[in-house]
Amino acid sequence: MDMIARRRFLRSAALMGAGCFLPVIAQAAPAQRADKSxxxxxxxxxxxxxxxxxxxxxxxxxxxxxxNRLLRDHRTNExxxxxPQLLS
Numbered sequence: 001m002d003m004i005a006r007r008r009f010l011r012s013a014a015l016m017g018a019g020c021f022l023p024v025i026a027q028a029a030p031a032q033r034a035d036k037s038x039x040x041x042x043x044x045x046x047x048x049x050x051x052x053x054x055x056x057x058x059x060x061x062x063x064x065x066x067x068n069r070l071l072r073d074h075r076t077n078e079x080x081x082x083x084p085q086l087l088s
Contacts, residue, residue, distance in 0.1 A: 044074045059084050
């Protein structure tokens with residue numbers, strides 16, 4: 001293999017390797033800024049909820065409280081906090 005062909009191969013391999021990481025970076029960045037929402041329908045109580053629970057890079061406390069209330073034990077009305085990471 002002559003020197004020019006080797007350099008062309010190495011340059012192509014480096015560009016292809018760097019290109020593999022670009023889609024991951026491009027996909028990861030917008031996800032941090034995007035709002036996340038959930039829609040619920042409670043079959044036992046007939047209640048419905050459609051809320052944004054993640055906005056501007058953080059959880060929305062009022063939305064989490066609403067989700068906790070909707071997902072309560074409908075027999076005793078006991079509300080317990082849900083781990084917010086389960087919602088994502």
